Amino acid sequence: MTSNNHYLNNPKIHADRSLANSSSEWVKSFACNDLKPLIICRGPIRKEAMDVFDEMGINNYGILLSEKDSITYANALAPELRKLTDPSRVHRVPDYTGADKEERQQRIRQIIAIAHDNGYNSIFTGYGFMAEDEEMVRSMENAGLNFIGPCANTVRDAGLKDEAKRTALSNGVSVTPGIDNASTLTVLKKHKDLDGLKKLVADQDLAVDATVLDSDVLSLEEKTNAILTASFEKGIDLFTVEELGEQLIVAVTKMFEQYPENRVRMKAISGGGGKGQRILPAPNSYQGTLEERIVLASARAPELALEILNEVKCNGVGDNKNILAELNIETTRHQEIQVVGNGDWCITMGGRDCSLQMHEQKLLEVSVTVEELKLTISDAEQRKAPAAEIATLKQDLVVLEKMENEAAKFGGAVGLDSVSTFECIVDGSSHFFMEMNTRIQVEHRVTELCYGLKFTNPDNSAESFVVNSLVEAMVLIARHSTRLPKPVRIARDNSSVEARLNATNQALQPHAGGIIDNWSNAVEGEIRDDQGISMHNPDTDVFMKYHLAGAYDSNIALLLTTGSTRRDTYEAMSEVIRQTTISGKNLCTNLEFHYGLVNWFIGQGINARPTTRFIVPYLTAVGQLKEQANNIDVAYAFQQFKKAYVKSAANDDIAKAISVAVDRKSTLLTRPVEFLLAEPHILSGWLSLNHSNYTVNNGEVTWSKNPIEVLSELYHFLNMDYVEGAAALYQIWDHDHALLSEALSFYRDLEQRLDISDWDSLCQLLTGDAPAGFDAELWDAVLNAHVGFQAGVDLLSLLPYLAAQTDFFSLKINDDLSIDIPDVLTDEDLQERMAKVLVPPPVAKSxxxxxxxxxxxxxxxxxxxxxxxxxxxxxxxxxxxxxxxxxxxxxxxxxxxxxxxxxxxxxxxxxxxxxxxxxxxxxxDEVAVFESDEDILARKRKATGLFLAANA
CATH class of the missing domain: 2.40.50.100 (RNA polymerase II/Efflux pump adaptor protein, barrel-sandwich hybrid domain)
Known part of the structure; x- marks a missing residue:
């Protein structure tokens, strides 16, 4: 299938959803053809919405087009314009949201005017910008526009993190310890009591009903909340950011006194998508007495609060500046439950594990379903897995079911009337509610590939329709609301995974401004959401270049695969990435990172339960591989092995033959090894897959698998298989392919004749006399061929040697599926240094x-x-x-x-x-000292010599 119309070409993803064409009048009544939506988001979700609308028979939608990208970077127009060629349906705005409150309000008015002037009757916001902005949603509703998403009341009750926490507590939902009312406490500190609050209301002429202030039922904090709401409506501040910072110091000091080993997470109530969050280091990261350490740790709260408010653009006069401070559960796994409701009913659609993230930005997301967990538990019991592993899997099933129950209860409590996500952190058998995202999530496809929704006529069970798209579900609910009967979820695939292809460098730092010159077509089993970048010129079928502007976020595409088990799904993802090539000018992506990470889990343990702390230590371990790789001179090592083989020859004739045999392997061996040393993320994946194929003892590598087979698989792993007529740069060279094929054929024939496939046994046999069926002359030829084929393959031992040197496999999976992270990998100085090894800073003058x-x-x-x-x-x-x-x-x-x-x-x-x-x-203050070329060569020769000495 091709990526530019994957919805239409893959019925497993989305079927024909034009309900208006149904023969059933009941089904036909749920058509949405009369909607004319204005899409005011960007990225993959905009292209997905366009595709879904087309399939639903909604043909008159329009899109906003921000000028920010194309003003900042030339040739950065939205790739969706390759499909939407009608200029009357493209409406330009400076940007999507505005830099401050005044600009946001201006943009809202502008969007409403665009909708009214062009006959749009509905608004789709996807997962970006103002999707969770109550003011925006309410403004759209007041303007008579049908908002395709949760209504303003739901956004207020569930979307704002402080309100959501209060709702959760009142409904018996587990929440993280902390405070959700820093702004309330700040006002109370200034105005002390009820008399002070009444004076504040009078002085500021705030519209607060006197019955609220005089109520015997409402607490002082609830009255203060009403005053704060009135101040937002009037557009004034009741405290300064400095005063808020002082109150946060008081709050986090109390938390640190109770939990001195934990960090504290601070986040804006309106944040999302990783924005508006900072983590205060734990007191134990400072020096001094416990009291002194708590003071130092708490003192950073005001600085981080200001960073948070700046990032979410809530630093203007009259903005809601409330910041939550809550305990950071250090062993947390980030999981979320997909929730769908129409205001009358509310159901869940399984979970997603989003623990593999960095800087609050998700990287790899995997489904968590009852079906897959039950299958995994059964498999673990049949293969007699460790008891701790089985216990963890069973515990996960219990936690999932609890989270789904709480999510449905919470959705009902806030009157959810669309698609939202119930986000939790999981710590062993405990889970805590974090927030509800009142919008569709970036990773929503992970869910819809596992489950669909079946709607059945309550008066006639023969009439029904299935919805396999959450975007379609949002449209149906927005259009038909409580007319929709409560659906049942139906299983599709047991497992799915999504890799976010981002414009980031090897250290996962954002890298803006690259140009994509070419991107290979989607392969079998690949689901690619790329906002239209992969769409070829319809006349020439040529890939059209695209400038990654980077004015908004780093995401390029979402890559998804499915399977019956998590292993099937990950292996499918590995195969997709293996065959994917993306290239261009000044272009950095995390494709190599994903290839390494996916294969790390395939090789180490597919059911591992990583926490949100995993990625940075993992990157640090990969950086250590790169640091060691930088010290290796591959060509020198190969020549030294050649000299050793020649030196050990019995006579000059054999020495010459060996010399020729080794020389023939020069590029066959050095090219893939040099590639892996240059790409530490890919090396990480290869080492993990091959961990069982070798042992390392005091630096000496012993193979338990024929290195020739390992080499052949390595070429495949690097997507360098021989293809007739393909560019030599990207594949094994033809003479190397011939030599490798000859070697593989030799060993296959030998194993067949000897009826042996175990490498250790074969090596032992090849050191003895001729076995039955071989005369002395033939056996001598076999031994010479074996020596010739194996000569030089010692170079492959460099790879596991480096892993041993860095103790790469100390980052390992425990019997209970948790991941053991060595203390050294959590050292912040080492983490920072390894990030610079992965991506050296730009060369600067002194x-x-x-x-x-x-x-x-x-x-x-x-x-x-x-x-x-x-x-x-x-x-x-x-x-x-x-x-x-x-x-x-x-x-x-x-x-x-x-x-x-x-x-x-x-x-x-x-x-x-x-x-x-x-x-x-x-x-x-000090003059930098630079390493000379001679020093670099000496360093490499010394490090390479240690490897040679251990593997001579």
């Missing part, structure tokens, strides 16, 4: 600091505040220098060393910068 990435440059924490550094400023290592906004995330950049600013080379706020651009002229 008197300058350059940008480590492209993005939007900000010299200060927030508008109106002082710049971090100015000309003449002295800075110390670790001091903040500037903020760069890259793909919707704000990253504070700290000084790598101490020095003095001589000149600031970038002036102003929100200035676009590029990677490697000089930002400051500086005088360093």
């Amino acid at each position: 008197d300058e600091i350059v940008a480590e990435s492209g993005g939007m440059f900000y010299p200060r924490e927030a508008p109106g505040m002082d710049e971090f550094v100015v000309e003449g400023s002295h800075f110390n290592a670790g001091d903040p220098l500037y903020i760069v906004e890259v793909m919707k995330m704000f990253n504070k950049v700290y000084a790598p060393f101490s020095g003095t600013i001589e000149k600031v080379l970038v002036e102003g706020d929100a200035v676009i910068i590029s990677k490697g651009q000089p930002l400051f002229k500086i005088t360093p």
Whole structure:
């Protein structure tokens, strides 16, 4: 199938959903052809909505097109325009949401005007921008537009994190320990009691009903909440950000006193998608007495609160600045339940595990279903898995069912009338509600590939229809509301997984501005949501280049696969990524990371239960592989092996023959090994898959599988199989292919004649006399051929040797499916250093600091505040220098060393910068020492010599 019309070509994903064509009048009554939606989101969900609307017979939709991308980067127009060629249905706006409250309100009015002026009667927001903005939703409803998503009341009760927590508590749903009312406590600290609150209302002329203030039922906090709501409506602030910060210090100090080993997570009530969250380090990461450490840990709360408010753009006058502070469960797994309701009924559709994430950004998401868990439990019991593994699987099933029950209860309590997600953290047998996302999620396809919804006429069971798309479910509910009978969920595939293909570098840092020149077509079993980037020119069938603008986020595409088991699903994903090639100018993606990670789980244990802490230590382990790989001279190692083989020859004739045999293997062996050493993520996956094929003892590698077979599988793993007429650069070279085929054929024939397939047994046999069926001359020829084919393959031992040197497999899966993370991999200094090994900083002169990435440059924490550094400023290592906004995330950049600013080379706020651009002229406190070419060669030869000595 091809990616540009995957919905239509794969009935397993979506069937023909034009209900208007049904022969049943009851089914036909649920058609939605009269809707004319305006799509006001971007990315893969916009293209998905367009496809779904087309299939539903909704043909008059329009889209917003932000000018922000194309203004910032040339040739960055939305790829969806390749499909939607009618300019009257494309409506341009400066951006989708605005930079502050005033601009947001302006954008809302603009969108309403566009809808009214062009005859649109409904709005689809997907999972971006203002999808969970109560003001936006209510404005659309008040303007007479049908909002395809949860209504404003649901967004208020469930979408705002503080309200959601209160609702959860009142409905018996487990929540994370912490506070949800920092802004309320801040107001109360200033105004003390009821008299103070009444004076505040009078002084500020706030519209608060006197009966609320005089109520004997409402608590002082509830009355304060009503006052805060009135202040938002009036657009004024009742406290400063500094006062909020002081209150947060008090709150987190109490939490640290009770939980000194835990970190504290702070998040804006309106955050989402990873934005608006920061984590305060635990007191034990500081020095001093416990009391002193708590003071130091709590002191950072105001700084992080300001970062949070800036990131979610809630730092304007009258914005709701409430910030939650809650215990960060260190062993947490992030799981979520898909919930669907129409205001009358509410059902769940299984779960998703989203624990594999970094910086609150999800990377790999896998389904969690009752069907798959039961199948896995049965398999574990049949193969007599460790008791702890079986217990974990059974526990997960219990927790899943509890979360689904609570999610349905919570959805009913908030009157859910669309699609939403009930998010939890799971810690062993316990789970805690975090928040409800009142929108469709990026990873919603993970759910809809496992379950569908069957709607049946309550008066005639013969009449029914099935919905396999959550976008379609949203449209149906928006159009027909409580007319829809409660559906039953029907199983499709047991398991699915989604890999987010992002524009990030090897250290998973955002990388904006790349151009995709080519992208291979989707392969069998691949489900690719790429917002239309893969769509070829319809006339020439040529791939059309696309500029990844990066003004909004780093996501390029969502790659999905399905299967009967989680292993089937992961193996399918591995095969998809193996065959995927994506290339271009200044282009970085996390495709290699995903290939390594997926194969890490396939090789180490597919049912592992990683926590949200896993990815950074994993990246650190991969960085250590790269650090060791950087010390290896592959060509030198190969030549040294050749010399050793020649030296051990019995006579000159044999020495010459061996020399020729080894030389023939030069590129056959060095090319894939050099490739793996250059791509540590792929090396991680290969090592994990091959862990059982070798042992390492004091640096010496012993293979339990024929290295020739290992080499052949390596070429396949690298997608370098021989293809007649294909470009030599991307495949095994023809003469190497001939040699490898000859070697494989030799061993297959030999194993067949000897009736033996075990490599250890075969090696032992090849050291003795001729077995039955072989005369001395033939056996001598066999031994010579064996020596010739094996000569030089010792080079492959470099790979497991490096794993042993870095203790790569100390990151391992325990019997209970938890992952053992060595303490060394949690060291923040090592983590930072390995990130720089994976992605070395841009080369800079000794008197300058350059940008480590492209993005939007900000010299200060927030508008109106002082710049971090100015000309003449002295800075110390670790001091903040500037903020760069890259793909919707704000990253504070700290000084790598101490020095003095001589000149600031970038002036102003929100200035676009590029990677490697000089930002400051500086005088360093210490002069940097650079490694010479001779020093680099000596270092590599020394490290390579240690490997050779262990494997001579």
